[in-house]
Amino acid sequence: MSHQDGLTITRPLRVPDPVRLARYARVPELGPGILFFSGGSGPGPMCRELINYTHNSIHLITPFDSGGSSAVLRRAFAMPAVGDLRNRMMTLSDMSVRGNTEVRTLFTYRLPLDAETDELVERLEAMTAGDDPMVAAIPDPLRKIIRNHLSYFVTAMPGDFDLAGASIGNLVLVGGYLNNGRHLDPVIFLFSKLAEVRGVVRPVVNRNLHLAARLADGSLVLGQHRLTGRNEPPLGSPIIELGLNQGLEEENPATAEIRPKVRQLIAGAELICYPVGSFYTSLLASLLPEGIGEAVAANPCPKVYVPNTAPDQEVLAGGVAERTAELVATLGATRAARRAEGRVLDYVLLDRGWRDYPGGVERQALEDMGLKVIEADLITPASAPLTDGRLLAEALLSLV
Secondary structure, eight states: OEEETTEEEOOOOOSSOHHHHHHHHHOGGGOOOEEEEEOSSTTHHHHHHHTTTOSOOEEEEOOOOOSHHHHHHHHHHOOOOOHHHHHHHHHHBOTTSTTHHHHHHHHTOBOOSSSOHHHHHHHHHHHHHTOSHHHHTSOTTHHHHHHHHHHHHHHHOOTTOOOTTOBHHHHHHHHHHHHTTSOHHHHHHHHHHHTTBSSEEEESOOOOOEEEEEETTSOEEESGGGTSSSSSOOOSSOEEEEEEESSSSSOOEEOOBOOHHHHHHHHTOSEEEEOSSOIIIIIIHHTOSBTHHHHHHHOOSOEEEOOOSSOOTTOOSOOHHHHHHHHHHHHTOSHHHHHSSSOSOOEEEEESSOOOOTTOOOHHHHHHTTOEEEEEOOOOTTTTTSOOHHHHHHHHHHTO
């Protein structure tokens, strides 16, 4: 279904649609604007395939990561997390362009965890000077820009900053952030152009905030890193409410509102997708800022949810229907969103043969919400229990 100037046009759905896919593949620079709310690496395989069909996808990324090297950077500079932004830009970068393979190698490199502090500082200074082989391999002008941003980072780096395990890509982005008046958009835009990023990547908000989760047992958990079950003990009780918080030490509820440019990106999308990935810290986290639900509802384009096909350590209870209801409730939580005409979700996209969706599917419950279930081949023997990137990308493209 498409909407143009008030005219509604309907067409039979065919997933995948080989005619549409062939058309997009011929001219990907004119491909459709599919918008994703996400973070993390879950949608990565799909995004790598997506650039073969469209260079106009939009990725609104959660900046609330609080673990690993992101935590060290956020504590030092009181800033949003940049790791997921870096990861998504590299995923969408065109590796056929000269220099991009070398940029990805550098941006994904982490300094050793077991090296001495002086050794780590010396290595970073060699990169800044352009003497390190990984930096020297990158062609100009990208090499000069990377060195410049690393230089800004080294100058601003506190004396007690822990470089062990630091992502060089994150350090480059932080240097650009500091060099641009603590704004992320300019440095993201610059690297997107220079690294031939085939899509638009933006933080959903440019705020130094953290996640706060209320559990069913009444306890409060502060920080994304404490919710994922990866480097911290797994949750002992299901999450019943997710919100934003100022700081990680005590409860201090906060709000954030999307900027007009983010609202414009949502308004211009031809399909809005809530993709696979960590349900709370990647998907719902990106929907928490004020204005998201209202902007989504105001755009008449199709909206589709792709639930996880494998267990999610953040989800302790319920199946696809419960997650879908939670997604819709998050998008409609504000009064502005409830007043807005339109819908925040139309379709739930499922693999037609997969019987192991965590917690089950409950199709009747989905239909009772007024949603249409779409089935397609999304999983291959090689990808199981996860979705296959190419199949998922082609299914989404067929819905535009």
